[in-house]
Amino acid sequence: MSDLQQAAPLRKDKLIVSTAALCGCFGCHMSLLDIDERILDLVELVEFDRTPITDIKTVGKCDIGLIEGSVGNAENVEVLREFRNHCDILVAVGACAVNGGIPAMRNQFELKDCLEEVYIHGIGVDNPHIPNDVEIPLLLDKVHPLHEVVRIDYFLPGCPPSADTFWTFLTNLIAGKEISFPYSLIHYD
Amino acid sequence: MSTDKTFRMDGKAIPFEAGETVMDAALRAGEYIPHLCHNPNFPPHGSCRVCVVDVNGKHMCSCTLEAAEHMEVDNSSDAIIDKRRTLLQMLFVEGNHTCPACEKSGDCQLQAVAYHTRMLSPHFTHFFPKRSIDPSHPDMMFYYNRCILCGLCVRVSRDVDKKSVFAISGRGIDSRLVFNSPSGKLGDSDFSATDEAAKVCPVGAILPKHVGYETPIGQRLYDNKPISVVGDTIAKNHSEKPVVIGGPHE
Numbered sequence A: 001m002s003d004l005q006q007a008a009p010l011r012k013d014k015l016i017v018s019t020a021a022l023c024g025c026f027g028c029h030m031s032l033l034d035i036d037e038r039i040l041d042l043v044e045l046v047e048f049d050r051t052p053i054t055d056i057k058t059v060g061k062c063d064i065g066l067i068e069g070s071v072g073n074a075e076n077v078e079v080l081r082e083f084r085n086h087c088d089i090l091v092a093v094g095a096c097a098v099n100g101g102i103p104a105m106r107n108q109f110e111l112k113d114c115l116e117e118v119y120i121h122g123i124g125v126d127n128p129h130i131p132n133d134v135e136i137p138l139l140l141d142k143v144h145p146l147h148e149v150v151r152i153d154y155f156l157p158g159c160p161p162s163a164d165t166f167w168t169f170l171t172n173l174i175a176g177k178e179i180s181f182p183y184s185l186i187h188y189d
Numbered sequence B: 001m002s003t004d005k006t007f008r009m010d011g012k013a014i015p016f017e018a019g020e021t022v023m024d025a026a027l028r029a030g031e032y033i034p035h036l037c038h039n040p041n042f043p044p045h046g047s048c049r050v051c052v053v054d055v056n057g058k059h060m061c062s063c064t065l066e067a068a069e070h071m072e073v074d075n076s077s078d079a080i081i082d083k084r085r086t087l088l089q090m091l092f093v094e095g096n097h098t099c100p101a102c103e104k105s106g107d108c109q110l111q112a113v114a115y116h117t118r119m120l121s122p123h124f125t126h127f128f129p130k131r132s133i134d135p136s137h138p139d140m141m142f143y144y145n146r147c148i149l150c151g152l153c154v155r156v157s158r159d160v161d162k163k164s165v166f167a168i169s170g171r172g173i174d175s176r177l178v179f180n181s182p183s184g185k186l187g188d189s190d191f192s193a194t195d196e197a198a199k200v201c202p203v204g205a206i207l208p209k210h211v212g213y214e215t216p217i218g219q220r221l222y223d224n225k226p227i228s229v230v231g232d233t234i235a236k237n238h239s240e241k242p243v244v245i246g247g248p249h250e
């Protein structure tokens, strides 16, 4: 069915970039937008496919995938694997993606205890029960950084990585240059 | 100090005194060798291994290695930095280092040494060990998640404060810091916030209570300049005994 589509040339004149937010706070995406007017230069160089910004829901073949957030539920695993299958270069963006970050602090506790704390014993809980609608993705027992689930090609630490970190990374990568950051752009917080 | 003996490190002649270690001679000459469990004010311990250098083709721990003439020391090749980065990545995945939620962030020597090796990811699979905190002391907090078992607090409490509040107990991956008190709680020990041992932790394991996040991001010790220029975390705590290392070469 899709033979013809798959045979079509993938590379256009612009690199295709997709992004996703898994178990994170969306701060990394906000920081990407902090490149401000440079985004006009960026869209000259790249075309955004699936991202929360374009609101495209499915990921097609792309050159660069940027993933924010850690892997905390079954849907995160699915999205991450989809991205790995479709992206030539997959980038773990931000502390959660790189090492689990704040969401991984729940790994100190049993999942059952976390759910009970929120949905049963929490202050002001009305009709206490643990949500079990089939539409809700199941939580994983532990939160994992991306590289524990799929192969990752590049890591951008920071909580979030600064706009300049994104800018330096993307412009170096697109220009085919070695990616090199000044000292102050590499931080884990 | 006058001396006519030297060894060579990264092509430079480094003078040394008889009995001096490669680390101490290098630091005295203004050359930074990364270190975590070593503090130039106290005898070396040789446990973290991030001070690894290549000496005439062998990997050696520079903080415990006595300097000798004709040594050719490699402190800066990609190969040796790769080794250090691997050691640091193992330290990170063994504990729970959630830097965005740590008061020490920006002033932490583990972070700073990791930045120095250009560590971008922890590489290995995280252990996510279940570790607690000990909030029992009125003035100081203890975070097991962040302790790298460098043994500095153990040595300083024993040798300087003469209190022996801390010890490392257990073996291998089960090793942990313990406190010398009947209940095992830090709050029931002789530990005081004015102890020298309260100032030597290179990470955010031993921290004062009632303060935190006091320095704005951008003005913290390692925000703008690398540890090879700024020096150890301890330089901030020991105003009377500043430990200045490194030079303007970075």
Ligand code: SF4
Pocket (backbone or CB within 6 Å): B096, B097, B098, B099, B102, B103, B104, B105, B106, B108, B109, B110, B111, B146, B203, B204, B205
């Ligand atoms: S001790 Fe250092 S490395 Fe560990 S969480 Fe705190 S700032 Fe990060």
Ligand code: SF4
Pocket (backbone or CB within 6 Å): B146, B147, B148, B149, B150, B151, B152, B153, B154, B177, B200, B201, B202, B203, B205, B206
């Ligand atoms: S508490 Fe700090 S000084 Fe003591 S062993 Fe742990 S890391 Fe080292």
Ligand code: FES
Pocket (backbone or CB within 6 Å): B034, B035, B036, B037, B038, B045, B046, B047, B048, B049, B050, B051, B052, B061, B062, B063, B064
């Ligand atoms: S600094 Fe030499 S082993 Fe830790």
